[in-house]
Amino acid sequence: GAGVSQSPSNKVTEKGKDVELRCDPISGHTALYWYRQSLGQGLEFLIYFQGNSAPDKSGLPSDRFSAERTGGSVSTLTIQRTQQEDSAVYLCASSLVTAEQYFGPGTRLTVT
Amino acid sequence: AQSVTQLGSHVSVSEGALVLLRCNYSSSVPPYLFWYVQYPNQGLQLLLKYTTGATLVKGINGFEAEFKKSETSFHLTKPSAHMSDAAEYFCAVSEVEGGFKTIFGAGTRLFVKA
Numbered sequence: 001g002a003g004v005s006q007s008p009s010n011k012v013t014e015k016g017k018d019v020e021l022r023c024d025p026i027s028g029h030t031a032l033y034w035y036r037q038s039l040g041q042g043l044e045f046l047i048y049f050q051g052n053s054a055p056d057k058s059g060l061p062s063d064r065f066s067a068e069r070t071g072g073s074v075s076t077l078t079i080q081r082t083q084q085e086d087s088a089v090y091l092c093a094s095s096l097v098t099a100e101q102y103f104g105p106g107t108r109l110t111v112t
Numbered sequence: 113a114q115s116v117t118q119l120g121s122h123v124s125v126s127e128g129a130l131v132l133l134r135c136n137y138s139s140s141v142p143p144y145l146f147w148y149v150q151y152p153n154q155g156l157q158l159l160l161k162y163t164t165g166a167t168l169v170k171g172i173n174g175f176e177a178e179f180k181k182s183e184t185s186f187h188l189t190k191p192s193a194h195m196s197d198a199a200e201y202f203c204a205v206s207e208v209e210g211g212f213k214t215i216f217g218a219g220t221r222l223f224v225k226a
Binding site for chain 2: 033035048106
């Protein structure tokens with residue numbers, strides 16, 4: 001079956017512009033995560049959606065970052081007024097609650 | 113809240129040598145533990161996981177890990193390293209109190225020398 005998909009695969013934007021990153025999780029997976037992976041760094045947790053519960057936003061680095069998940073499926077991560085330090089690979093993963101995560105291929109964001 | 117510490121951001125072994133990647137966790141309740149691998153220019157994939165039951169778990173590519181509650185550890189081992197094992201390895205923990213939110217360690221990059 002289809003895995004987790006993310007779009008776009010690459011995004012180059014100018015400093016100060018807003019960007020939207022999309023994640024399509026595996027059908028039926030109730031949990032969805034966003035992570036950020038900077039060059040040579042580990043996985044930085046950003047946000048966690050689980051079913052109809054309020055999302056855990058504790059990892060969002062600033063109020064320029066927001067995310068939503070519509071209909072318990074597709075999720076969009078929005079970064080407003082992008083900065084150069086936002087350049088990274090943004091990874092999405094989905095899972096059944098107690099099981100392992102399945103990762104998408106990521107979106108490589110470059111802010112110039 | 114749970115947390116994960118991976119000892120050593122870089123580990124280098126010779127081909128055929130034992131691989132040992134260390135992971136210690138902090139959790140107030142019995143955790144679920146995972147190891148993921150990220151090969152160069154590829155996405156993350158699951159190596160193995162511990163949920164309940166047998167504390168020694170086997171994963172893909174000859175890797176295994178042992179859950180040691182008394183040591184709060186979940187170290188990853190492989191008896192004999194192959195060149196193809198060169199990758200970044202991430203330990204992760206989730207627990208029911210966090211709604212099973214998964215937290216990852218900082219990762220350990222494994223280098224395999226010929």
